[in-house]
Amino acid sequence: MDIQTFELFLSLSATNSFSRTATFMGMTQSSVSKSIANLEKTLGTRLFDRTGRGASLTPEGRMVLPRLEALVSQANGLKEFLQHAESITTGTVQLATQPSIGWPLTSHLLEVLAKDYPKIKIRISEGTTNTIEEWLSDGRCEIAVLSRIASSKFAESTRLFALPMYLVAKPGDPLMKKSKITFKNAAKLPLVMSAPPNGGRIILEEEAKRQNVPLNIVQDVNSFYLIKRIVRKSPIYTITTYASVVEELEKGELEGIPIIEPTIRQTFYVCISSKRIPTLAVKTVRSLILNWSEKF
Numbered sequence: 070m071d072i073q074t075f076e077l078f079l080s081l082s083a084t085n086s087f088s089r090t091a092t093f094m095g096m097t098q099s100s101v102s103k104s105i106a107n108l109e110k111t112l113g114t115r116l117f118d119r120t121g122r123g124a125s126l127t128p129e130g131r132m133v134l135p136r137l138e139a140l141v142s143q144a145n146g147l148k149e150f151l152q153h154a155e156s157i158t159t160g161t162v163q164l165a166t167q168p169s170i171g172w173p174l175t176s177h178l179l180e181v182l183a184k185d186y187p188k189i190k191i192r193i194s195e196g197t198t199n200t201i202e203e204w205l206s207d208g209r210c211e212i213a214v215l216s217r218i219a220s221s222k223f224a225e226s227t228r229l230f231a232l233p234m235y236l237v238a239k240p241g242d243p244l245m246k247k248s249k250i251t252f253k254n255a256a257k258l259p260l261v262m263s264a265p266p267n268g269g270r271i272i273l274e275e276e277a278k279r280q281n282v283p284l285n286i287v288q289d290v291n292s293f294y295l296i297k298r299i300v301r302k303s304p305i306y307t308i309t310t311y312a313s314v315v316e317e318l319e320k321g322e323l324e325g326i327p328i329i330e331p332t333i334r335q336t337f338y339v340c341i342s343s344k345r346i347p348t349l350a351v352k353t354v355r356s357l358i359l360n361w362s363e364k365f
Contacts, residue, residue, distance in 0.1 A: 072140075169310060182357075206222070230337060
């Protein structure tokens with residue numbers, strides 16, 4: 070006896086036809102008949118009454134029907150479980166992130182994946198909010214971290230966290246001796262920022278408009294790595310989330326103080342593209358991102 074024989078039994082009990090069962094199972098009619106006969110011989114009882122019109126369950130056949138249905142269901146469940154277990158440990162995931170959150174995020178993912186999911190690989194791309202949304206919409210990336218909710222037309226978004234924004238300067242800058250700075254005062258300082266439509270830039274411009282205080286942006290740079298390098302070497306500032314410069318702050322390569330009046334927070338979301346059916350590898354990466362977000 071095997072699962073295929075049990076499936077033949079279930080199919081024949083449903084169709085009452087050897088020929089239809091043979092077609093459905095991709096077998097010859099004689100093979101179906103022989104398999105059912107062998108099952109009956111093994112069980113020591115007749116399971117079907119054969120007639121010129123087909124076959125119908127005997128009382129004994131009706132008795133074993135629910136038991137065999139349960140066995141087949143459990144066997145199929147085990148097969149799916151093993152397939153899922155295999156797929157969750159293998160595969161390449163297309164991940165996109167904004168530069169301001171990219172390094173602390175990918176650093177965490179690479180460390181955890183190497184330790185716990187060595188067969189999952191991530192292919193990482195950086196881009197602006199609009200660019201990443203375009204990648205989500207056409208399936209070029211499967212999962213992304215964005216500073217706004219992606220359109221529900223092409224992605225499913227889940228809130229991660231809202232990170233406070235800091236004024237960041239080179240080490241030793243006199244302003245860094247303060248414990249905080251108002252947005253109005255920070256806006257007047259010479260700033261290097263990512264060009265619009267950067268998510269953080271948009272938040273700052275909206276607050277500047279609300280307070281009627283123009284942002285003193287003296288340089289647009291579409292590379293967060295270069296922004297940090299410029300701030301380290303020049304009498305110029307930037308405004309970004311604490312998480313995006315935490316490593317440099319801990320090493321003493323940059324200094325930062327929180328912005329108040331108001332406290333400005335940038336909210337981030339993890340988004341899964343609906344243009345592809347998410348694999349379990351993608352779902353695993355999403356779960357790791359959600360777990361990481363709890364630190365903030």
